[in-house]
Amino acid sequence: AQRVTQPEKLLSVFKGAPVELKCNYSYSGSPELFWYVQYSRQRLQLLLRHISRESIKGFTADLNKGETSFHLKKPFAQEEDSAMYYCALSPISSGSARQLTFGSGTQLTVLP
Amino acid sequence: EAQVTQNPRYLITVTGKKLTVTCSQNMNHEYMSWYRQDPGLGLRQIYYSMNVEVTDKGDVPEGYKVSRKEKRNFPLILESPSPNQTSLYFCASTRLGRAGKDYGYTFGSGTRLTVV
Numbered sequence: 671a672q673r674v675t676q677p678e679k680l681l682s683v684f685k686g687a688p689v690e691l692k693c694n695y696s697y698s699g700s701p702e703l704f705w706y707v708q709y710s711r712q713r714l715q716l717l718l719r720h721i722s723r724e725s726i727k728g729f730t731a732d733l734n735k736g737e738t739s740f741h742l743k744k745p746f747a748q749e750e751d752s753a754m755y756y757c758a759l760s761p762i763s764s765g766s767a768r769q770l771t772f773g774s775g776t777q778l779t780v781l782p
Numbered sequence: 783e784a785q786v787t788q789n790p791r792y793l794i795t796v797t798g799k800k801l802t803v804t805c806s807q808n809m810n811h812e813y814m815s816w817y818r819q820d821p822g823l824g825l826r827q828i829y830y831s832m833n834v835e836v837t838d839k840g841d842v843p844e845g846y847k848v849s850r851k852e853k854r855n856f857p858l859i860l861e862s863p864s865p866n867q868t869s870l871y872f873c874a875s876t877r878l879g880r881a882g883k884d885y886g887y888t889f890g891s892g893t894r895l896t897v898v
Contacts, residue, residue: 676824679822704886706887712891713872713889713890713891713892714825714872714874714887714889715889716886716887716888719886756824756825769827769830769840770815770827770874770887771827772817772824772825772826773824774822774823774824775824775825
């Protein structure tokens with residue numbers, strides 16, 4: 671069974687400081703990893719996926735298979751980054767049920 | 783506009799009174815899913831569907847039913863709601879690509895359900 675762990679429920683940083691949201695996963699096969707973001711009173715939105723190696727809104731995330739981690743990073747946090755962030759895992763396999771498993775989320779607050 | 787639409791946005795009901803939360807997507811996605819979001823527990827999958835007439839249980843299916851008679855619609859049915867089903871519910875959909883390609887989910891705006 672797959673599992674996603676986000677060890678920090680709450681994280682506060684000052685504007686302009688670097689931020690790292692931790693995500694660890696357990697899965698026996700090859701996973702696809704995602705970060706979703708939920709701004710206050712809005713729906714979840716896909717922030718980025720590891721397979722496309724993209725940078726969205728200054729955020730990046732690198733899949734580390736050795737440490738089974740997919741931490742989300744941004745060098746200079748902005749107040750508008752304040753939101754709930756979810757790490758999610760989808761198994762890669764033919765005929766996959768696409769059971770996207772979410773972590774419990776980290777509430778990021780960027781202080782002025 | 784490509785979107786997933788859920789209705790209603792807010793619902794207060796009494797224990798035991800059957801209710802349906804509707805979900806509709808206009809992107810011709812094969813895959814649809816229901817999640818509930820609870821503080822400290824994140825999102826947990828209730829049911830999912832890989833195509834018309836194909837549904838399966840997620841992690842927390844007890845007390846819920848779904849149907850997928852048409853590709854665009856995936857209603858969530860609570861036959862006899864109980865207070866522990868008070869939660870924020872999200873519907874999501876995605877394309878089913880070839881193995882190794884996941885397009886990411888599009889989420890609805892959520893339904894906040896209170897069962898008293």
